[in-house]
Structures are given as C-alpha cells and as structure tokens.
Amino acid sequence: MTTLTGERPEAPGADQGRWIEDWRPDDERFWNETGKRVARRNLAWSILTEHLGFCVWLLWSIAVINLGTVGVTLDVGQQLWLTTVPNLVGAFMRIPYTFGPARFGGRNFTIISALLLLIPCALFVYAIENPDIPFWVLLLIAATTGLGGGNFASSMSNITHYYPTNKQGLPLGLNAAGGNLGTSVTQLAMPPLIVAAGLVAVGWVWMPLVLVAAAGAYFFMNNLRHATSSYTVKEMAAISRRPHTVIMSVLYIGTFGSFIGYSFSFGVLIKNQFPDIKAADYIWLGALVGSVARPIGGWLADRLGGAKVTFWNFLIMAFGIAAVWFAVGAGSWPLFLAAFLCVFATTGIGNGSTYKMIPAIFKNKAMEGVDPADEGAVAAAISSARRTAAAAIGISSAVGALGGVLIQQTFRISLAEAGSIAPALLILAAFYTVCVVLTWVTYLRRTGDLRRSLADAGV
Template identity: 70%
Template sequence: MTALTDETSARPESARKGGRWIDHWDPEDEEFWNRTGRRVANRNLIFSIFTEHLGFCVWLLWSIAVLHLADNGTALSVGQTLWLTTLPNLVGALLRIPYTFGPAKFGGRNWTVISGLLLLIPCGLFVFAIANPGLPFWALLLIAATTGLGGGNFASSMSNIAHFYPTAKQGLPLGLNAAGGNVGVSVTQLTMPPLIVGFGLIAVGWVWMPLILVAALCAHLFMNNLSKASQSYTLAEMGRIAARPHTITMSVLYIATFGSFIGYSFSFGVLIGNQFPDITASHYIWLGALVGSAARPVGGWMADKLGGTVVTFWNFLAMGLGIVAVWAGVSTGSWGLFLGAFLWVFATTGIGNGSTYKMIPSIFRARAEASTATAEQGVRERAFELARREAAAAIGLISAVGALGGALIQQTFRISVERSGGIGPALIVLAVFYGFCLALTWAVYMRRGRVGPERVSLARAGV
C-alpha cells in the first residue's frame, strides 16, 4: 500500500470534502500504527505545536506590555493595569469551549489554519493601540480581550491531536503539544523586555505576524483532517459530557494543575515584587513558565509508564509540600528558598498537567470497555470511537475550566495581599486545595474498596 493510499484512503467522501482528509484512521490497530499512523500523527503534532506556541505568545502580550505603557504615554491606575492582564485570561478560558467545536466542525487541519490566522487580529490591534496612546481605557480593554484568541487555541489543538494517537500512548504527545504552547508564556516574558528596549513597544505586535503566517501556511501544507473526528458535537451532547462525574472530577484536578500554572505565570512577577522588592522581577519571571512547560511532557511520559492516577496522586503531594516550602521562604525572608520552592511548584504543575491529560482519554475508553464487555466486536468498536470523540470534547471543556481556575488563583493572591499585606493566607488556601485534590484522586480513582467492571477497566487502561 502506498503512502498516498495510506494517508487518504480515497473515497467519494474525500473527493467531496477536498483537501488533506483521511477517511481511514485506526491508531489502536498496531499494524496500521506502525506502518502509517505514527508518521502521520507525529507530523501533525509538530505543526500543531508551532501554532499553539504562537497562540500562547499572543495571549501573554499585555501581561508584559502594561509595564511599559506609561513610557508610551498611557498612564493607568493599578486597578486598570490588573484588568488589562486579567481580561485576556478570562476571555481565553471562555473561548476554549467554542474552540473545542472547531476541529470537529471544520477539520483539525482546517481549523488550525483558521485559528492561526485569527491571531493576526490581536497583533494588529496591539500595534494600533501603541501607535495611538490617547485611546480611551474601554478601547484598550477590548483590544486586550482579543488576545484571548491565543488562549482558545489550546483546546482545539489538544482535542484534535488526541484523535491521532492510541489511547495508551497519548500521554507523551499530548504533553509535548501542551508544553509547546505553555512555553510560549516563558518566551514572551523572556524576549519582550529586550525587544522593547531595542525597537520600542510597538515591535511586540509586529514581531509575531510573519511567524503566524508561516505557521498557518505549514498547517495548510502538512497537516490533515480526520473524517472520523469531523462529526460536530451538538450543545446537548456537550452538556451531557460536561455533566458526567468524571468530567467534573477531572475539571477540578485540572484547575489545580493548569490553573496553577497559568495563575502563577501571570502573578509570579507581582509576587516577587511584593515579597522581595529589592529583586528585579523581570530577571526571573520567565523561569517559572519555562520549568513548568518543560515538565509537562515528562508528566505525560511518566503517566504512560506508571499510570496517570499514580503520577497525579503523588504529584499533588509534591505540590502541597512545595507550597509549604514557598511559605517558609516568605516567612524567613529567604529569596533563595522562595525562588527554588516556587520553581519546584512550577515543575509539579507541569507534571500534573501531563498526567491529568493522560487520564482523560483513558477514562472515557475504560467506561466504553466496561459497558460493552459482552457485546459483539462491531458494537465495541463503535463505542470506542464514540469514547474517543467524547474524550476530545471533554479535553476542551476541562481545559476551559482549568484556565478559569488560573484567574481564581490570581484573585486569591490579590485578596491575600490587599487584606493581609502578604501572600501567606493565599499559600495556606492553596495548600489545603492541593490536599483536597490528593484526597479526591485517591477516592475516585485509587480506592481499593471500589469494585466493578469500570474499576477493572480503569486499571487496565492505565488510569
């Protein structure tokens, strides 16, 4: 069988849809996976990472730009500055829900092109805002809100890539895909300050535009749409998926992992300035996001090897201990302990991100396996395909809730600083929350007293 036949499996459906559509895709078939699937999946993963990375870079534009607006002739109050950094986070989180529909509605490759080109909007508006420093604050808010388009990219990218890989091998590729995006936070925090010094604040908008065009072109030329994944979800279906206990449970766990990552990434510089005013925060803020991003594929790889639940459980313990160490650094005024402990916490957020995302498709497949244990092969195959689609939808929903959790963590620190003058109370709240997630993971996915076919299937699936 030629590579062309493998990739397109040409049928009337492909001719009708046009473009790089693949009708036959069965990554659970080991022969198919080794012959064709792995190569095609990895190619799609590479260019998915490229576009998602730029999405995160654009998403974080205003979090750094607000520090330089006064030099550009725009004076803002502290409250206004906080709104310009919080609104993109909220919009990005909310957009993850409709973005989840994108690959199913238009095809993964097609939606990657569309969502990539949409990033030109916030970049262009950013250039306009900086070139016109007299704009009213409400206009700045609307312009900043458009950078949420970059945050929405994550949900569509992850739900699309989930279709390409076997359930048992999704941890590492999903971790790599997410890490490629997450590291955009660190890239923005590291590269924007010297870019501003050398070329002015307006260059921050221009610099991403050619890269966005290249990413969209690469997605158009080298990515694929999967016919099996192109059935659009109805709102009723999404509602049923959202209401399932496992979706709710994993949403809570993802608030603790990704919500912590993005919340800390947006807040790290402010926290350094609040607790250690003699330290130049811009020299260190990029380290946290870099460490967390690098750890994410490690968490996915560990979950593939050890099981997502085991890694997630012990990781929450490590997160709690890390927060206690951060509190110790704050209490003793030790900058070295504070920085080292916070980087440890960032690393655990990344590991937890990778392991929780491994759990999601495994849970849905395990439920399908348990419910069709005695059914004929055709029924089981249809159930597994439905589980794959539902897991992809759940990934988008869970990622949206997790991103909203980042805003909650930001507000936890804000309230703590305003009411107590420090971040100690916020750290106590976070430590308790991680302890709750530790107990929740054990109670739902690890407790030995729970028996039944789904429990057996969950264990077999490596959850």
C-alpha cells in the same frame, strides 16, 4: 482524493492537506505502517500553532511591567486586571474552539485559529502607539489576546484523535508543552526586544510567524473525516455533567489553572514582594520549568498510571506552595524563587498526567459491557470514547483556565485586603490538599473489579 488505508500512501506527502477517510490508530499494523508518520507531522504543526497562540495570549503579562516606558501608569490592581481579562476570555474561548476541529476539520480550523491571532497583535500595536486611550479600551484590547488561549482546546481535542489510546500521554504532553513554552518565550524574548526596538515591537514580531504557521497547516496538516461530527448542545451538556468530567475539571484547575494563573501573575508578584529584584530577569523561568515538565508528566503517566502521578504531584504542590508562603514571611528571595519554580514544575507534571487520564477514563467507561470478541462493537466503543474524551478535554481545559482567573483574583484580593499574598498562598495549599484527597478517593482507593478495570485502562 487520497485516502488512508492499511497500506502506505503511494508517495510521501500524497495525503497532505487532504481529508483522511480511514484512520485506525489503535490498529497496530496501520499505526506502524502509516499512522505514526502522519500523526507526527500533524502534531508538529499543531505544536507550532498552539505555541504562537500562547505567545500572543501572554503579551500583556510582559507588557504590564513595561507600560511605564510608553507613558502608561497603572496601580497593582489595574495590572492584575490587565492580565486577568485575557485569561478569562481565553478560558471561555476554549469551549467554542473545542468544537472547531469537529465542525470544520482539524487542519481547516488550525488555519483559522492561526490567522485570528493577527487581530490581537495588530490591536496591541495600536494600544502602544496610542498611550492616552482610556483604561477600559486597554482592557478590551487585552481581551482579544484570549483568542490565543482558545487554541489549546482545539489543538488538544484534534490531536487526541491521531494517537492510540495507550500512547496518548507523551504526544498530548508534547503538544501542550509546545504551547505552554509560548508563555516562557514571550517573557524571555520580549524584554531584550523591548530594549532594542521598543514595546510596540512585541506586537509586530508575531505576525510573520503566525502567517508561517497558517501556511504550514494549509500544506502539511490533515482533516480526519471520522472526527468531524458536530456536538449538539444537549450532548455537550450531558458530557459536562458526567462525574468524571467534573472531577477531572477540578483537578485541571489545580494543574493548568495554577500554571496559567502563576504565569500571568509571577512578574507582578515578584515586583510587589521583592521590589529590589528586577522581575523581567526571572519572570520567564516559571513558565519554562512548567512547560518542560509537562511531557515528563505524560511520559510518567504512560508508565506508572495517570492517577498515581497526579496524586503524588498534588501532594508536592501543597508542600511547595507552603514553602512559598514561608519564604514570603521570611523575606527570602532565594527560597521564594526556588519554591515557586518547584510549584511550576508540578503544574507541568500534573498537566501531563491529568490529560493522560481523560482518554483512558472514557475508554474504560465506553468498554463496559462490550464483548472483546465483537470487533465492530469494540471499534464503535473506542470511536465513541475518543469523541467523548475530546469534548471532555475541551471542557476541562476551559474550566482549568478559569481556575487561573480565580488564582489571579485570589492574589489581588489578598493584596488589597491584607497587603500580602500570604493568605492567598494558604488558600491554595488547602485547595491542593483537597485535590490529593479527591484523586485518592476517586481513582486510587477503590478496590475489586472496578479498580482493576481503571488500572487496565491506564488511569
């Protein structure tokens, strides 16, 4: 078995597809000579697998506005339920998927999670070829696409272990953006495919790509031995109750919850508010803008601090969603589109900045009381912080995705009770304002030694 030490492997690729026994990304020499190359390779295949997970997860967001072509007629409430259930299942799947890399190894679980995507693709084909099936069966089939939503948690918790703490913002942003782009790719590429080959092709097209991703993970990814200790239920419960886990989960509802909630609902909202506009021509823009903005958020957080970026980002989100509310009242399609795209951009930036904050926060907490001169104690603290941060990332990602469900249901109730999405938009603007205050009070307002320690940790 080839292991990684401070020396460069004997030959390029000699360690591919194997367990890595020695991994020290915070050791500058190790990182420059060996770690960086291996981390980038694992990141590349992680991005592809997560990207396909999002593509599959969002299948029904584009299918619902095209079901009429195969003889299925649904009202607005049913359409929103058909996009909400995959979101809900995807959110819950993120909890077990967080444990996957720690239990089986990052490479091994990436292979498993990729192959599982074949199930919702095959069931989608069955549903479209049998349009007379009951709506509840359609909901169950749509629910299986939630497997794609779980991929995010396993991918992010795995990649966290590969990079130095002070360099995690950009790679985590790129990893997440690659997945988020699957949302836009599905919404952009599927309409012309549907025109050319019918709605059923939306299920078939991803299957060979999923097999490529599984093969790539098998041949080119690694398992990190130090990252494979399993979490107990007691440990996870304790991590989930930590104040910073709770706070970051709330903030992640505002960022990722908004991104995925709007991505699932955007087409339905356009169709409902502006029926003369062809939703399929614009539905993909929001997810694209939000995805591209995510690594920018990570990059900014690496340089300015995650808390500062998150604070200003939520402030812009609040004003942006207020502009969407004004556009709805004025019946202005150009303003509606421009304001919503601005909000999508802030969801991406906020996603990147909040995920930069999590590893830095737990590293800062782990280093409290540790003598910097004691190399063994420092290494143990950093290892513990990485493990805790990986779990917190999985928990936050699950809660964030559940926030997307809440956003979808807020729109559904607003339409059902008021016949407009305006009340929902006002509620969302108020929530983003709460996130502004929470970020300020927790991570920016504090002074003295604690505030300096948070700043030194990159929070």
